[in-house]
Amino acid sequence: AQRVTQPEKLLSVFKGAPVELKCNYSYSGSPELFWYVQYSRQRLQLLLRHISRESIKGFTADLNKGETSFHLKKPFAQEEDSAMYYCALSGRGGGNKLTFGTGTQLKVEL
Amino acid sequence: DVKVTQSSRYLVKRTGEKVFLECVQDMDHENMFWYRQDPGLGLRLIYFSYDVKMKEKGDIPEGYSVSREKKERFSLILESASTNQTSMYLCASIVPSGGEQFFGPGTRLTVL
Secondary structure: OOOEEOOOOOOEEEOOEEEEOOEEEEEOHHHHHHEEEEEEOOOOEEEOOOOOOOOEEEEEEEOOOOOOOOOOEEEOOOHHHOOOEEEEOOOOOOOOOEEEOOOOOEEOOO | OOEEEEEEEEEEEOOOOOEEEEEEOHHHHHHEEEEEOOOOEEEEEEEEOOOOOOOOOOOOOOOOOEEEEEEOEEEEOOOOHHHHHHHHEEEEEEEEOOOOOOOOOOOEEEEE
């Protein structure tokens, strides 16, 4: 069975401070990991996926297979980063089904 | 731009009513999904479909059914709505080769 754990329901940081949103997963094979974001009153959208190895809006995430983690990081938080963030996993041959974590609400304070 | 639309943004129904939630995508995606989104629980997969007339149960299919008569349309049906089905319902689609799932704006269903 595949599982995604996001231990923090709410993360509050000051503008300019570093951000780390934690994500751990459980999967027996080689998963594909994603971060999705939902800004206020907007639809859920992809932020980044591990195979792209990109930095999007200053965010990066590295897949650590040893620790089964895929933490989302940004060196300097901006007010516009305030949103709900979901970590998600897709297993191979699963019809592209996603298993989501419970989400972390990021609040960036001035 | 991929567009996934859902028939209603807000819906209020009474217990026992039959409820239809419609989702349409315009990018010829084979795979479509229905999730419900609840605070503290994240998104949970209800049903998905990888082709017309094909469907598979997700993690929480009880109390729901689906219909996929055309490639672009995926309907979620609550045969007899109950108060514990009050939630935000999200539809999504993706190409079979994988990548990004594109989400609709969501339907907030309240069952009284």
